[in-house]
Amino acid sequence: MAVQGNKIQFANDDADVVVVIGSGAGGGTLAGELAKKGIDVVLLEAGKLTPNSAFLPDEWASFKQLAWQDKRTASGTWQVARDFPTLPAWICKTVGGTSVHWAGAALRIQPHEFKTLTTYGNLPGTNLLDWPLTRAEMDPYYDRAEDKMGVTRTHGTPGLPGNNNFKVMYAGATKLGYQQCSTGHMAINSVVRDGRTHCMQRGFCFQGCFFGAKWSSLYTEIPQGQATGHMELRPESQVVRIEHDRQGKVTGVLYYDAGGRLMRQKARLVALACNSLESPRLLLNSESAMFPDGLANSSGQVGRNYMRHTTASVFASFADKVEMFKGTTMAGIISDESAFDPKRGFVGGYHMETISLGLPFYTSFLKPGAWGADFAKAIDAYAYTAGLWVVGEDMPRETNRITLNQDVKDQFGIPVADVHVDDHPNDVAMREHGFRQGAAVYLAAGAKQTYLVPPYPSTHNLGTNRMSERPADGVCNKHGQSHDIPNLFISDGSQFTTGAAENPTLTIVTLALRQADYIAGQMGQHAI
Numbered sequence: 232m233a234v235q236g237n238k239i240q241f242a243n244d245d246a247d248v249v250v251v252i253g254s255g256a257g258g259g260t261l262a263g264e265l266a267k268k269g270i271d272v273v274l275l276e277a278g279k280l281t282p283n284s285a286f287l288p289d290e291w292a293s294f295k296q297l298a299w300q301d302k303r304t305a306s307g308t309w310q311v312a313r314d315f316p317t318l319p320a321w322i323c324k325t326v327g328g329t330s331v332h333w334a335g336a337a338l339r340i341q342p343h344e345f346k347t348l349t350t351y352g353n354l355p356g357t358n359l360l361d362w363p364l365t366r367a368e369m370d371p372y373y374d375r376a377e378d379k380m381g382v383t384r385t386h387g388t389p390g391l392p393g394n395n396n397f398k399v400m401y402a403g404a405t406k407l408g409y410q411q412c413s414t415g416h417m418a419i420n421s422v423v424r425d426g427r428t429h430c431m432q433r434g435f436c437f438q439g440c441f442f443g444a445k446w447s448s449l450y451t452e453i454p455q456g457q458a459t460g461h462m463e464l465r466p467e468s469q470v471v472r473i474e475h476d477r478q479g480k481v482t483g484v485l486y487y488d489a490g491g492r493l494m495r496q497k498a499r500l501v502a503l504a505c506n507s508l509e510s511p512r513l514l515l516n517s518e519s520a521m522f523p524d525g526l527a528n529s530s531g532q533v534g535r536n537y538m539r540h541t542t543a544s545v546f547a548s549f550a551d552k553v554e555m556f557k558g559t560t561m562a563g564i565i566s567d568e569s570a571f572d573p574k575r576g577f578v579g580g581y582h583m584e585t586i587s588l589g590l591p592f593y594t595s596f597l598k599p600g601a602w603g604a605d606f607a608k609a610i611d612a613y614a615y616t617a618g619l620w621v622v623g624e625d626m627p628r629e630t631n632r633i634t635l636n637q638d639v640k641d642q643f644g645i646p647v648a649d650v651h652v653d654d655h656p657n658d659v660a661m662r663e664h665g666f667r668q669g670a671a672v673y674l675a676a677g678a679k680q681t682y683l684v685p686p687y688p689s690t691h692n693l694g695t696n697r698m699s700e701r702p703a704d705g706v707c708n709k710h711g712q713s714h715d716i717p718n719l720f721i722s723d724g725s726q727f728t729t730g731a732a733e734n735p736t737l738t739i740v741t742l743a744l745r746q747a748d749y750i751a752g753q754m755g756q757h758a759i
Contacts, residue, residue, distance in 0.1 A: 234326060234454045236280040240463035241273050243496050248273045249750070250484055250498040252470045252513070255328020256739045257723040258504030259448025263456030264747035270754065272462045273496055274453070275486055277469040277505075278324035281331075283450055286439035290591045293438035297331055299324035302647045303508065304636050309652040310685045314599040319650035320539075321688040322506050326466050327449025329506065329690070330736065331439045334561035335446070336584060337382045337418040338733035339373050342366040343571055344579075344624065347729045350571060351578040356655055357626040358536055362728040363700040363709040369741060376741040380418040380446040381425055390414045391421045391430060394558025396585045399549070399617040403676035404565050407668075415564035415584070418446040418737070425451070434587065436560035468494075471645050473501055473517040473526055473719070481526075481719045487643055500718040500750065500759055502711075504743075507537065507692035507725040511633045512648040514696070527696070527706050527713040527721075534634055536627035536697050537650065538730040539689035541658045543621045544586060545669030546597065547678035548612035555587035555617050563619075568668060569732045577660040580732045581623025583669055588618065596687055609682060617673065621665030622691065624732045626655040633695050650689075691735055696725035710749040711742065718759045722746060 241248050251262040254276040262274040278299075287293040298321065305312040305319035312319065323329045343350045345366050348359040377385040384390050391414045393401065404412040419440075420429045430444040443450050456462035467489035474495075476482050483497040503510045511534040515525035525533050563585030570580050588596060590613055597609060609616075630653065635646040654662075670681040699705025702714035711726045713719040722743055724735050731738075753759045 233282065234280065234449060234464065235457055236326065236464045236466045238463065241271060243494060246482070246497040247271060247499050249500045249502065250275060250496055251502045251504060251722065252484065253328060253504035253506065253723060254326050254448060254453060254464070255504060255506070255723070256330040256448060256736045257743045258502065259327060259330065259452045260740050260743035261502055261504065261722050261747055262462055263448070263452035264744060265750065266456035266459045266462035268747065268751045269461060270751060272456065274462060274464045275468040275470055275484070275496070276326050276464065276466045278326060278466060280326040280466040283439055283441055283443050286441045288433070288435045288438060288441070290438065290589045297323045297325045297439060301641050302639055304639055304647060304649045306649055307631070307652040309654055311688060312652070314685065315688050318688045320508055320692050321690050322692065326453065326464065327447045330447040331449055332437055332690070333736050334436050335417045335419040335559070336561050336564065336734040337377065337380060337416050337737040338582070340366065340731040340733050340738055341569065344729065344731040354578060354626065354657065356628065358629045359627060360697070360699060360704055360728050363698050372741045372745045373737070375744050376737055380737070380740065381420050382737070383415070383417045383419070383421050385416060388424070389421050391417055391419060391559055391562040393563065394432065395553045396555040396558065396587055396617050397563035399553055399676050400563050400565065400585055400619060400672060403672035403674070406675040407671060409565050409567045411566040413564065414562040417559070417562055419559060419562070420444040430559055432558045434556050434558055434560065469643070470513060471516065471643055473513065475519065475521070475526070475716070479521055479716060481716055500720065502720040502722040504722040506723055507695045508633055508648045508650060510721065510723055510725045511695040512635065515635050516645055527715045527719060529715050530703050530705060532697065532705050534695050535629045535632045536694040537631045537633055537652065538625050538627055538693040538727070539652070540691040540730055541581065541621070541623040541625040541661045542686045543662045543665055544618060544684035545621070545666060545673065546616050546618045546682040546684060547670070547673035548609070548615050548680045549617065549678055550615070552614050553617045554614055556589055560587050561585055565672070575664055577657045577664065579624035579657070579661065581621050581661055581665050582732055583619050583621055583665070583672065586618045586620040597682060597684055599685070612680070619669050619672070621662065621669060622732065622734060623661045623665060624730050625658045627694055627729055628653070628655060691730070693724045693727040693730045693735060696721045697728045698726050699728065711746050720746065720750065
């Protein structure tokens with residue numbers, strides 16, 4: 232089933248449609264589910280429609296094809312602001328959003344991670360808060376999401392095979408005594424399923440799955456929604472403002488279409504799924520006399536509590552060839568360190584996951600700005616190199632936030648997002664522990680040399696419009712419904728109350744399924 236774009240279906244003055252902004256894991260899933268329920272949806276996506284048959288097996292060319300390259304700025308003491316000051320996040324601007332780019336790791340948030348304030352305590356310098364929902368409430372929807380996405384090792388779906396990168400990880404992990412090491416729960420078909428082929432082990436997962444084995448809303452949720460006749464996709468439609476009436480109810484959006492024309496789409500309800508940088512930016516840029524601090528921001532929490540996971544990478548060279556670039560990028564996970572164990576010197580936990588970069592990206596990210604004999608030696612050993620990525624729970628902080636940079640404007644003259652981060656000491660301690668353990672895994676497997684690599688531009692962008700029980704503590708309730716505006720919803724990772732140690736896409740899809748049921752129920756009762 233192929234996704235179709237630019238087919239006009241609903242009028243701009245149709246005030247009965249649901250407008251979903253953003254077509255990634257959250258927005259694409261929500262739009263598809265609502266359409267299947269018979270609800271008319273207009274799905275607005277800032278990026279172009281690029282079918283998977285056009286994906287490029289070339290890292291820099293693919294980055295230019297898929298990545299969000301509009302202006303952004305970074306501030307704070309985090310290393311990303313120093314190494315990549317205009318690229319704080321590595322996300323996509325394309326139909327399917329970052330579900331095109333993600334590696335496919337699909338892990339459930341652990342029960343205790345929904346209760347971080349209760350579990351970790353009042354950690355100084357953080358803004359920890361328990362989620363307003365529990366793992367038990369999420370489990371039925373996790374089941375649905377895993378079945379929908381074809382997650383391996385769930386619902387009878389076998390795991391993916393292990394490539395050399397995984398085999399090296401497994402050898403070191405078992406020697407260290409780790410018990411939870413496998414090719415993981417991956418939303419990548421290990422067998423032919425749902426009309427899509429199995430993984431071909433091509434190795435360009437980050438550049439989009441050419442064969443469609445990896446789940447993406449691009450070729451699953453969106454075309455399924457379109458097939459109902461209740462969903463219209465409008466690519467190259469960048470929303471710049473959400474409008475409301477005198478009662479404070481959302482009435483529609485303003486967006487620039489592919490021709491650069493400013494358009495107005497009326498709406499009965501608006502769902503915001505633009506990623507954790509652009510969603511708060513849009514709310515802040517939609518300020519008015521009634522909402523002088525931005526929409527849904529009576530708490531002052533819009534843009535705050537930005538999380539991007541505590542990340543780092545460890546690479547290691549060996550005497551024999553590894554060729555980490557062959558096979559699935561992230562089908563290898565060590566989960567032992569994800570447990571809550573404050574004896575390690577930090578709260579929260581982390582996973583170690585296989586990662587591979589092609590030679591162009593490897594030279595860019597191994598040690599940004601490096602040169603000389605040692606760097607050349609590392610590059611020469613590329614074919615003999617294995618890699619893993621540390622992904623752990625970073626702490627929410629009110630001062631880690633998205634604000635508007637009034638001095639820098641995008642192509643439409645709108646203030647861009649500034650991403651400000653200062654690592655909490657807990658984040659630093661976790662990263663250092665991850666460095667040590669990742670290096671230990673490779674040394675146990677016989678590594679000749681290890682390389683500790685600082686964080687890349689962020690791919691797991693979370694928080695900034697968080698869920699909360701009390702309106703004063705956050706932006707939306709446990710259904711993603713704005714505390715301030717009942718017909719405005721948050722439908723992406725920005726609604727996460729805390730980040731947990733798990734890759735977020737499975738949870739974003741799970742929340743979208745749950746939200747679709749809630750919205751349909753509320754609309755059926757004429758409550759919204």
